[in-house]
Amino acid sequence: MKLWVHALCIAGGIATPVALTLWSTSSSGARSAAHYAQVDATAAAQHPTEADAFSFDASLPVQTDADRASPPGDKSPKAIVNAFDQMGFIDHDPVAALKKYLSDGFIERNPEFAVPGTSSDKQAMIDVFSKRGWKPGEGAHDDIYLVIAEGPLVMVYHRVTFKPGTPGIAYADIFKVIDGLITEHWAVGQPMPTKNLSKKHSMF
Amino acid sequence: MLSETMAPATHPRSDRCFMIAVYAVQFFFGGWFLFHGSNYFFNFFRFPSGSSVLAHEFIGAMIHSGLFAVIKGVEIAVGVALLANRFVPLAVVAAFPVSFSIAYINLFAIGDPFAIMVSILVIAFNGLIALGHLDRFLPMLVFNNGDPQTVGLRKLFAGRTEISRT
Numbered sequence: 001m002k003l004w005v006h007a008l009c010i011a012g013g014i015a016t017p018v019a020l021t022l023w024s025t026s027s028s029g030a031r032s033a034a035h036y037a038q039v040d041a042t043a044a045a046q047h048p049t050e051a052d053a054f055s056f057d058a059s060l061p062v063q064t065d066a067d068r069a070s071p072p073g074d075k076s077p078k079a080i081v082n083a084f085d086q087m088g089f090i091d092h093d094p095v096a097a098l099k100k101y102l103s104d105g106f107i108e109r110n111p112e113f114a115v116p117g118t119s120s121d122k123q124a125m126i127d128v129f130s131k132r133g134w135k136p137g138e139g140a141h142d143d144i145y146l147v148i149a150e151g152p153l154v155m156v157y158h159r160v161t162f163k164p165g166t167p168g169i170a171y172a173d174i175f176k177v178i179d180g181l182i183t184e185h186w187a188v189g190q191p192m193p194t195k196n197l198s199k200k201h202s203m204f
Numbered sequence: 205m206l207s208e209t210m211a212p213a214t215h216p217r218s219d220r221c222f223m224i225a226v227y228a229v230q231f232f233f234g235g236w237f238l239f240h241g242s243n244y245f246f247n248f249f250r251f252p253s254g255s256s257v258l259a260h261e262f263i264g265a266m267i268h269s270g271l272f273a274v275i276k277g278v279e280i281a282v283g284v285a286l287l288a289n290r291f292v293p294l295a296v297v298a299a300f301p302v303s304f305s306i307a308y309i310n311l312f313a314i315g316d317p318f319a320i321m322v323s324i325l326v327i328a329f330n331g332l333i334a335l336g337h338l339d340r341f342l343p344m345l346v347f348n349n350g351d352p353q354t355v356g357l358r359k360l361f362a363g364r365t366e367i368s369r370t
Contacts, residue, residue, distance in 0.1 A: 001227075001289065010287045013231030017239050018248075025249050030318035039260055 058204035060145040077177035078149035089142040094129035103181040110187040167192035170203045226336030233329045238283025244276035258313040293340040303330040
């Protein structure tokens with residue numbers, strides 16, 4: 001092949017795909033910016049990234065600190081549980097709250113917190129929450145929606161997230177309070193669905 | 205080069221047409237690979253993130269793992285070789301996994317008419333260039349390969365890589 005023919009072939013070989021690519025990626029082409037924007041939007045909708053904040057429509061309002069505040073000296077089960085939640089999970093000092101509000105004979109019925117080999121269920125809880133992400137700045141967050149009391153029992157329905165913008169877990173915690181101390185705890189948790197499967201009602 | 209590999213005056217007209225067709229595809233394919241491979245590093249046009257959700261995820265995973273940069277490097281090397289008309293059989297072999305991946309993603313992960321056309325063309329072009337140098341690959345098609353030998357190594361280090369094309 002002569003040199004000038006080869007040079008022409010190279011020029012043509014580069015110019016043709018460049019022209020075709022510029023045409024296909026133009027506004028009228030099959031791979032336009034609008035086409036890729038549509039794909040990006042569909043991908044983001046189907047697979048939300050960490051940057052895409054999770055949101056849902058709750059029928060219940062998130063309770064404020066004022067909603068749960070009790071008069072000074074109130075030793076009712078609801079006031080004790082509210083004070084325990086405030087110190088431990090709203091103000092992010094769970095170990096202090098566990099030491100202050102759990103009785104020595106505390107019974108833990110959530111297997112997640114039943115640590116074999118610990119001296120007591122209270123100590124097991126302290127061990128678990130010493131390294132569970134509730135220290136200030138560690139990102140865990142608690143939204144309390146309902147606090148219902150009946151006799152010595154108090155139920156708290158709330159949503160816990162360990163990372164901002166993620167769906168988190170819906171928990172129903174039940175506490176038994178005797179003489180101003182929490183003596184027993186039940187809990188069930190369900191991960192929040194990334195999509196509202198009922199299409200009508202969110203979990204809250 | 206043409207003068208070394210083909211002798212038009214002594215070959216029938218069909219051979220010359222075939223040679224021109226292969227050369228046309230070779231230079232187009234080389235330009236295509238060079239342009240699209242370079243685009244990953246220089247962004248001549250908007251870098252395609254995949255034309256379907258599956259392709260989007262697949263390409264994203266390759267980019268984040270670093271594999272895509274390697275593939276684009278291979279595309280550039282293949283493109284340069286084909287445009288320079290040097291190491292063409294080697295470039296054809298190196299291009300085939302890339303061509304197969306492009307065709308597979310376009311056909312099964314995207315599947316719109318443009319993608320189907322791209323998948324057919326990339327395999328057809330790669331295959332046609334390979335056919336133009338099929339005599340280089342025929343030794344690979346031997347059924348009874350025999351024992352491994354050092355003949356190839358000795359030829360390589362002696363600089364005797366050419367085979368007769370008469």
